[in-house]
Amino acid sequence: MRVFQCAVMGSGGVGKSAITVRFINGSYLEWYDPTNRKQFSVDAQPCLLEILDTAGIDQYLTLNDMFIRESEGFILVFSLCQRDTFEEIIRTYDAIQRIKLPEGNQRVPIVIVGNKSDLVDEREVDSTEGEKLALEWQCSYYETSARISTNITAVFENIVRQLRRNDSL
Numbered sequence: 001m002r003v004f005q006c007a008v009m010g011s012g013g014v015g016k017s018a019i020t021v022r023f024i025n026g027s028y029l030e031w032y033d034p035t036n037r038k039q040f041s042v043d044a045q046p047c048l049l050e051i052l053d054t055a056g057i058d059q060y061l062t063l064n065d066m067f068i069r070e071s072e073g074f075i076l077v078f079s080l081c082q083r084d085t086f087e088e089i090i091r092t093y094d095a096i097q098r099i100k101l102p103e104g105n106q107r108v109p110i111v112i113v114g115n116k117s118d119l120v121d122e123r124e125v126d127s128t129e130g131e132k133l134a135l136e137w138q139c140s141y142y143e144t145s146a147r148i149s150t151n152i153t154a155v156f157e158n159i160v161r162q163l164r165r166n167d168s169l
């Protein structure tokens with residue numbers, strides 16, 4: 001079975017771990033196995049996804065570069081309630097392009113995730129801004145809530161579909 005490696009990246013506190021644990025074992029804010037792998041089916045085909053949750057050490061740029069080198073797909077998470085975290089994923093995107101494009105990758109699989117959609121009254125980033133960025137980067141955009149479990153599976157299915165598309169090129 002094809003094993004896909006993806007990294008969940010973004011500023012501290014945006015919900016990277018909450019999204020990962022919600023996907024891995026369906027719960028909210030519980031301890032989970034740090035190996036972070038899950039076997040599931042996308043479009044009736046099984047796959048194994050290894051998820052690197054860049055927990056707490058994402059501010060160290062050299063480590064960030066190492067995570068990027070080791071991953072094939074990227075889930076770039078920001079908080080819909082914190083504009084500066086939206087700006088931060090743009091920097092991460094630039095780093096991904098800088099590292100991946102010279103390796104001969106045509107299009108790097110990326111999903112942009114605006115998390116904490118349940119906090120409707122605290123929103124600072126508009127849906128149209130996320131959609132515009134996704135159009136520019138030719139990737140996907142989802143608004144999620146790890147807390148109430150909105151769109152979590154959709155994010156991981158999307159990254160698998162993008163990774164498979166690259167395999168078939």
Ligand code: GDP
Nearest residue numbers: 011012013014015016017018116119145146147
């Ligand atoms: P990380 O640093 O990106 O891994 O962020 P965490 O997953 O540790 O989440 C940081 C905090 O944000 C947690 O304590 C949660 O309370 C909160 N959080 C995460 N996801 C959500 C969400 O979807 N909705 C709300 N309301 N809070 C969230």
Ligand code: MG
Nearest residue numbers: 016017055056
């Ligand atoms: Mg974390």
